[in-house]
Amino acid sequence: MTADLCIHGGRVVDPANGIDQTADVWISDGCITGIGDFSGDATRTIDARGLVVAPGLIDMHVHLREPGQEWKEDIASGSQAAVAGGITTLCCMPNTTPTIDHAGVVRQVIERAREVGLCRLHPIAAVSKALKGKELTEMRELHRAGAVAFSDDGLPVWHAGVMRKALEYAASFGFLIIQHAEELQLTHDGCINEGWISTQLGVNGMPAAGEDTMVARDIMLCRLTGGRYHVAHISTAGAVALVRAAQAEGLPVSAEAAPHHFALTEEELLGYNTDAKMNPPLRSETDRQAVIAGLRDGTIATIATDHAPHHPDDKRCGLSCAAFGIVGLETMLPVSLQLVRDGVLTLPRLIANMGQHPAQLLGLKSGTLNIGAAADLCIFDPKRKWVVDRYQLRSKSHNTPWHGKTMTGQVIHTIMDGRIVFQLGSEE
Amino acid sequence: MKHLFGIADLTRQQITTLLDLGESFIELSRRSLRKTPTLRGKTIINLFFENSTRTRTSFEIAGKRLSADVINISAATSATQKGETLLDTAQTLAAMRPHVLVIRHSVAGCCHFLADYLPHTAIVNAGDGAHEHPTQLLTDLLTLRQQWPSVEGKILTMVGDIAHSRVARSHLIAAATLGYHIRLVAPKTLLPQQVERYGCEIFHDFDAAIPGSDAIYMLRIQSERLTDNCAFPSVREYHEAYGLNRARLARANPGCVVMHPGPINRGVEIATDVADGAQSRILDQVEHGVAIRMAVLTTMCGGQNYDR
Ligand SMILES: [Zn+2]
Numbered sequence: 001m002t003a004d005l006c007i008h009g010g011r012v013v014d015p016a017n018g019i020d021q022t023a024d025v026w027i028s029d030g031c032i033t034g035i036g037d038f039s040g041d042a043t044r045t046i047d048a049r050g051l052v053v054a055p056g057l058i059d060m061h062v063h064l065r066e067p068g069q070e071w072k073e074d075i076a077s078g079s080q081a082a083v084a085g086g087i088t089t090l091c092c093m094p095n096t097t098p099t100i101d102h103a104g105v106v107r108q109v110i111e112r113a114r115e116v117g118l119c120r121l122h123p124i125a126a127v128s129k130a131l132k133g134k135e136l137t138e139m140r141e142l143h144r145a146g147a148v149a150f151s152d153d154g155l156p157v158w159h160a161g162v163m164r165k166a167l168e169y170a171a172s173f174g175f176l177i178i179q180h181a182e183e184l185q186l187t188h189d190g191c192i193n194e195g196w197i198s199t200q201l202g203v204n205g206m207p208a209a210g211e212d213t214m215v216a217r218d219i220m221l222c223r224l225t226g227g228r229y230h231v232a233h234i235s236t237a238g239a240v241a242l243v244r245a246a247q248a249e250g251l252p253v254s255a256e257a258a259p260h261h262f263a264l265t266e267e268e269l270l271g272y273n274t275d276a277k278m279n280p281p282l283r284s285e286t287d288r289q290a291v292i293a294g295l296r297d298g299t300i301a302t303i304a305t306d307h308a309p310h311h312p313d314d315k316r317c318g319l320s321c322a323a324f325g326i327v328g329l330e331t332m333l334p335v336s337l338q339l340v341r342d343g344v345l346t347l348p349r350l351i352a353n354m355g356q357h358p359a360q361l362l363g364l365k366s367g368t369l370n371i372g373a374a375a376d377l378c379i380f381d382p383k384r385k386w387v388v389d390r391y392q393l394r395s396k397s398h399n400t401p402w403h404g405k406t407m408t409g410q411v412i413h414t415i416m417d418g419r420i421v422f423q424l425g426s427e428e
Numbered sequence: 429m430k431h432l433f434g435i436a437d438l439t440r441q442q443i444t445t446l447l448d449l450g451e452s453f454i455e456l457s458r459r460s461l462r463k464t465p466t467l468r469g470k471t472i473i474n475l476f477f478e479n480s481t482r483t484r485t486s487f488e489i490a491g492k493r494l495s496a497d498v499i500n501i502s503a504a505t506s507a508t509q510k511g512e513t514l515l516d517t518a519q520t521l522a523a524m525r526p527h528v529l530v531i532r533h534s535v536a537g538c539c540h541f542l543a544d545y546l547p548h549t550a551i552v553n554a555g556d557g558a559h560e561h562p563t564q565l566l567t568d569l570l571t572l573r574q575q576w577p578s579v580e581g582k583i584l585t586m587v588g589d590i591a592h593s594r595v596a597r598s599h600l601i602a603a604a605t606l607g608y609h610i611r612l613v614a615p616k617t618l619l620p621q622q623v624e625r626y627g628c629e630i631f632h633d634f635d636a637a638i639p640g641s642d643a644i645y646m647l648r649i650q651s652e653r654l655t656d657n658c659a660f661p662s663v664r665e666y667h668e669a670y671g672l673n674r675a676r677l678a679r680a681n682p683g684c685v686v687m688h689p690g691p692i693n694r695g696v697e698i699a700t701d702v703a704d705g706a707q708s709r710i711l712d713q714v715e716h717g718v719a720i721r722m723a724v725l726t727t728m729c730g731g732q733n734y735d736r
Contacts, residue, residue: 202559318535
């Protein structure tokens with residue numbers, strides 16, 4: 001038996017196939033050819049003893065800023081950041097310039113990612129033309145060009161009538177609508193969560209009710225239309241409860257949580273830290289616990305970063321003037337591993353939330369170690385500690401709230417199509 | 429004291445020291461020769477991004493009475509009109525090496541943010557958004573000190589737009605430090621979320637809050653902003669519910685004083701006869717404002733208790 005690459009002796013975790021055991025994984029011609037005891041010749045061997053070998057992670061919510069804002073990030077730098085975080089599949093949001101609202105831009109973005117060749121990129125196309133919330137995009141053509149879902153993220157689809165039509169039209173073809181759930185009338189001049197912290201800082205708040213009311217409305221529209229509806233970056237106790245009830249009713253409703261919403265609270269804003277400002281904002285401890293409970297009981301089955309790079313100039317200002325968003329690709333895995341250490345999720349369930357589950361939601365082939373599947377893997381040391389240095393991130397932007405913080409868990413190798421696309425320490 | 433961002437940064441002892449110093453400057457400002465050489469050779473820049481004639485003038489007079497060189501820059505004439513950022517403006521001015529930069533800006537927390545980039549300049553917060561207004565707070569305390577030796581145990585009733593008020597926040601913090609009690613009076617539309625966590629009492633009915641009050645502190649209502657925002661239906665209804673008039677004042681404690689950070693809206697939050705009446709301390713506040721700012725500038729510039 002021969003192989004191009006053998007990953008030897010790691011803890012192989014493949015939730016889609018119910019695998020969680022110490023084994024070898026071997027790869028030939030870019031595909032997984034076996035899992036078990038490898039005996040034979042491999043061109044290259046990676047010693048993975050003590051490490052976890054998992055399917056390459058999927059992050060279904062990132063802002064890559066290309067085309068249009070390449071000084072913040074581009075597909076090359078975003079891909080580098082992704083693979084450094086063990087992520088081999090990205091879904092990028094359409095709020096670029098031009099907007100990803102016609103097939104040409106979808107194809108351009110996919111083509112650019114292929115040229116970079118580090119990870120897979122599946123665009124999410126706009127629900128409405130130019131994100132204006134008025135006319136629907138040509139969803140069928142966008143889907144044919146490679147868009148895997150539809151969202152106006154950055155903004156909600158605010159108009160109830162347009163949302164109804166979007167869900168109905170998408171439902172006709174089985175497409176998924178991803179909503180940035182925010183009632184703008186309640187949040188419009190806010191910059192952080194509304195509550196005790198916003199009161200002390202003297203800044204306008206964004207009440208949790210702004211998210212809750214939009215999710216509540218949308219769930220009623222789901223019931224009306226039968227459309228598939230996904231709540232992006234869910235952050236409030238109210239929204240989690242609404243999604244849980246909708247799922248119990250059998251509605252096609254799903255949700256994702258961002259690591260910052262289950263790891264941090266609005267307390268981070270004390271001292272006016274603009275790197276803790278994002279939308280939806282960091283919420284209260286009650287909300288954080290509700291998001292964790294949603295992950296525990298499976299109401300929330302996906303973790304996604306909402307990676308939102310911004311230039312330092314857009315963060316070096318007063319809190320109310322600063323841009324919303326933080327980078328997240330390189331910290332997603334270690335921050336999320338805390339859920340395993342805290343006993344919220346088993347390691348296989350955590351891996352499924354960053355692989356199998358988003359893949360199923362979006363109809364992707366990634367997220368498994370199926371024999372014969374493209375060899376996308378993430379090999380990480382769940383115990384290894386490292387300190388986040390914002391200036392060492394591969395992303396072009398440095399806007400992380402975890403600067404100077406110690407992470408536990410580090411990616412050692414990332415493999416895409418059988419190629420090693422990231423190896424810790426090899427860049428320096 | 430390197431900077432003065434807010435009352436939250438001051439201890440009880442520091443507050444007392446500033447008030448003592450301020451008290452001595454009241455006397456100085458009443459002499460025929462109203463100038464001391466204390467800050468000769470010091471440069472103070474008043475950088476005001478919001479219009480505030482009274483606060484800016486108060487800082488200006490304070491600096492001049494101390495013999496400092498005072499430069500006033502207002503946003504209307506500054507480079508920010510050309511798109512220069514707050515940081516660039518502040519850094520440019522800091523490079524000219526003033527001893528103190530006094531900043532008024534609509535963005536809460538702007539002084540905290542700027543301080544990270546201006547290592548050589550002392551910053552005094554002259555009001556940042558709805559966050560803090562420490563020199564107004566100290567002014568109010570100096571005014572109350574003329575009334576009673578200590579504010580401990582006294583009840584200060586604040587009425588009006590608490591949500592947008594930096595003075596209110598500074599008082600809510602100072603009350604905990606100094607042991608006075610605050611009653612907030614406003615409809616819920618003008619109260620920030622969870623404000624009761626400061627330890628104050630909340631009233632929506634002004635008449636219920638008046639008995640027992642030792643001082644009634646009226647806040648300015650910006651009627652345009654607030655009616656647009658649906659914070660209250662009309663000035664007429666506001667005045668009826670939350671305006672301070674003689675009948676209401678009569679039900680407060682004997683000797684209750686009336687305060688206002690100015691500028692006042694006669695007939696809106698305060699009736700003219702009350703504003704001009706014997707219990708009004710509104711003009712005393714203005715006078716004491718100069719004295720307190722002299723105390724603050726002296727302290728910042730290496731005068732008394734300068735521990736930089
Ligand atoms: Zn969003």
